[in-house]
Amino acid sequence: MTIIVTGGAGFIGSNFIYFELKNHLEDRVVCLDKLTYAGNLSTLEEALKNPNFAFYKVDICDRAAVYEIFEKERPDAVVNFAAESHVDRSIEDPEIFLRTNILGTQVMMDASLKYGVKRYHQVSTDEVYGDLPLDRPDLFFTEETPIHTSSPYSASKASADLLVGAYQRTFGLPATISRCSNNYGPYHFPEKLIPLMIANALSDKPLPVYGKGENVRDWLYVEDHCSAIDLILRRGTVGEIYNVGGHNEMRNIDIVKLICRKLGKPESLITFVTDRKGHDMRYAIDPAKINRELGWLPKTKFADGLEKTIEWYLTHREWWETIISGEYRNYYEKMYGGREEL
Numbered sequence: 001m002t003i004i005v006t007g008g009a010g011f012i013g014s015n016f017i018y019f020e021l022k023n024h025l026e027d028r029v030v031c032l033d034k035l036t037y038a039g040n041l042s043t044l045e046e047a048l049k050n051p052n053f054a055f056y057k058v059d060i061c062d063r064a065a066v067y068e069i070f071e072k073e074r075p076d077a078v079v080n081f082a083a084e085s086h087v088d089r090s091i092e093d094p095e096i097f098l099r100t101n102i103l104g105t106q107v108m109m110d111a112s113l114k115y116g117v118k119r120y121h122q123v124s125t126d127e128v129y130g131d132l133p134l135d136r137p138d139l140f141f142t143e144e145t146p147i148h149t150s151s152p153y154s155a156s157k158a159s160a161d162l163l164v165g166a167y168q169r170t171f172g173l174p175a176t177i178s179r180c181s182n183n184y185g186p187y188h189f190p191e192k193l194i195p196l197m198i199a200n201a202l203s204d205k206p207l208p209v210y211g212k213g214e215n216v217r218d219w220l221y222v223e224d225h226c227s228a229i230d231l232i233l234r235r236g237t238v239g240e241i242y243n244v245g246g247h248n249e250m251r252n253i254d255i256v257k258l259i260c261r262k263l264g265k266p267e268s269l270i271t272f273v274t275d276r277k278g279h280d281m282r283y284a285i286d287p288a289k290i291n292r293e294l295g296w297l298p299k300t301k302f303a304d305g306l307e308k309t310i311e312w313y314l315t316h317r318e319w320w321e322t323i324i325s326g327e328y329r330n331y332y333e334k335m336y337g338g339r340e341e342l
């Protein structure tokens with residue numbers, strides 16, 4: 001089959017493209033990506049050599065351009081990763097989040113209906129559930145947990161999810177949704193916690209931990225997320241939502257200390273800075289449904305995944321050094337220059 005993957009020049013989308021090209025030799029993968037600051041064509045260098053892969057630089061909000069690609073490629077399935085994905089940026093400037101994450105999703109669904117796509121998958125996030133209190137470790141997000149968003153980013157993703165549900169019920173779009181916890185691994189943009197701390201530590205720069213670093217995230221190695229999406233796409237039930245997570249909760253401060261230890265860097269690099277506005281305390285996924293219905297289980301333990309990730313950043317310095325030497329510098333100055341040391 002032909003699968004359209006949007007946002008495939010970003011972190012998870014690119015990992016998914018490599019997963020599909022490796023595990024489904026019979027399929028054709030077509031990537032649509034606007035190449036925003038977060039998209040990097042060099043990430044797809046190997047894929048571009050594969051005759052089963054095609055790339056189009058396009059904004060998913062550009063209806064005419066998207067329809068033209070669907071007309072030409074006649075996809076069987078669509079996986080929509082394309083999004084503005086960074087919470088801190090959404091707090092600075094929400095508008096582009098609403099445009100890409102909501103209106104872009106609408107265009108992709110309209111195109112899927114118009115061209116008779118057999119399966120549309122929306123890549124969502126556990127952040128649509130809001131957060132859980134730190135003193136209730138017994139609580140987890142299930143697919144029935146009410147939507148309760150905190151940031152413009154999570155609100156835009158939740159809005160898209162609601163639209164997907166509406167398109168499925170009203171127009172019969174054969175859609176599924178996955179809501180995954182925090183990913184880590186190769187090609188993770190260095191503005192996010194784990195790659196930012198690795199890159200800063202390697203340059204002996206301060207490691208900016210928001211607030212007290214007590215916030216908890218549920219970390220999943222990116223390849224495990226890709227295998228979950230692949231299963232949902234091929235065997236999931238239309239109209240269903242699947243939570244994806246590996247029961248791997250960690251406090252931010254413990255992750256940063258672990259990175260220091262693994263890289264042989266002093267913990268004195270850690271700097272506590274002004275907290276994120278509206279900062280979610282804890283995310284924790286209950287993945288029982290996808291495990292029960294599709295037999296999915298994560299394969300990578302956090303210690304191994306972090307080891308592999310650090311190794312990747314050590315052996316792919318050019319990839320992230322190019323990023324942090326460009327426009328990212330202005331971003332970093334704007335985002336962290338104003339954060340007071342606590």
Ligand code: NAD
Nearest residue numbers: 007009010011012034035036038039059060083085182183
């Ligand atoms: P990312 O920011 O690394 O990549 C996003 C990609 O989308 C980039 O290649 C960018 O160029 C592209 N893009 C942005 N706007 C576009 C537009 N208008 N048209 C076409 N392409 C556009 O993001 P990511 O971390 O890989 O996240 C991918 C998806 O997974 C997102 O939908 C995100 O909400 C979701 N998600 C991410 C995580 C995580 O931990 N990173 C966890 C759960 C869900």
Ligand code: TYD
Nearest residue numbers: 087182191192193196208209210215217252
């Ligand atoms: P992030 O990687 O931005 O993912 P998300 O906000 O989507 O969970 O952040 C993960 C956690 O790390 C979050 O609690 C915020 C925190 N954090 C810091 O303490 N310092 C930083 O410089 C960044 C980027 C994040």
